Amino acid sequence: LQGKLMTKLAIMGAMEEEITPLLEYFTDIKKTDYADNTYYEAKLGSLDVVIAYSKIGKVFSTLTASTMIQKFGCDTLLFSGVAGGINPELKIGDLIVANKLSQHDLDITAFGHPFGFVPGGSVYVETDSKLKDIALDVAKENNIKIMEGIIATGDQFVADEKRKEFIESTFKADALEMEGASVAVVCDALNVPCLILRAISDTADMDAGFNFDEFLESSAKNS
Numbered sequence: 001l002q003g004k005l006m007t008k009l010a011i012m013g014a015m016e017e018e019i020t021p022l023l024e025y026f027t028d029i030k031k032t033d034y035a036d037n038t039y040y041e042a043k044l045g046s047l048d049v050v051i052a053y054s055k056i057g058k059v060f061s062t063l064t065a066s067t068m069i070q071k072f073g074c075d076t077l078l079f080s081g082v083a084g085g086i087n088p089e090l091k092i093g094d095l096i097v098a099n100k101l102s103q104h105d106l107d108i109t110a111f112g113h114p115f116g117f118v119p120g121g122s123v124y125v126e127t128d129s130k131l132k133d134i135a136l137d138v139a140k141e142n143n144i145k146i147m148e149g150i151i152a153t154g155d156q157f158v159a160d161e162k163r164k165e166f167i168e169s170t171f172k173a174d175a176l177e178m179e180g181a182s183v184a185v186v187c188d189a190l191n192v193p194c195l196i197l198r199a200i201s202d203t204a205d206m207d208a209g210f211n212f213d214e215f216l217e218s219s220a221k222n223s
Helices: 016-023 058-070 129-141 161-171 180-189 208-222
Strands: 008-013 030-034 037-044 047-053 076-085 095-103 124-126 146-153 175-177 194-202
Touching (some): 016 047, 047 058, 058 180, 095 129, 124 180, 129 146, 129 194, 146 180
Parallel strands (some): 008 047
Antiparallel strands (some): 095 124
8 A cells, every 4th residue: 555554444434324334343342432423443353443434524524534544543544435326337236436536516716716626736636546456356356346437525415417417527427425535635635545435325317315315224335
């Protein structure tokens, strides 16, 4: 992992349902309450693991990712959860691993900048290529359908078709969610390799509000 040995892995979700399947794998768990959240520390063989869900949105996910790295000392981060599909090849339950992410609701175009950009930043933030390749290989070995692509993040659950079309055309996004890009920005700034893995809970040709609750639990387990 970029020349470093992974010793402590952070595993994040945004909602409780996204980390519940993971916590079921562990029996000896230490709980720590910090910064209005709960962090679960466990062992996976010799590897230390810290698991938490941030709550929905970019601010909460930024706080949680930063806490896991700076307070708990995690040197690698995996975000696992659900997303809405934009790419028509993505069906409910399919996995997507991000090669880069953008913030689709970041807009200072009034000052002549492109959507998703602020001075000192960039439109896209990339994830760790080695972690991404491992995820692709593991999925292939287990006959799990997975796509590599661009994920767009914003502080809104997008059910509007015109908004989805704008995000797809502007950012070439394959999927939508509400935390990945902010987590990736934190990891990039702190030089911590990260992987953003999502299972599709609703697709572009469906009523997002109708499908989300029904497929959240099964999609979270897939991710």
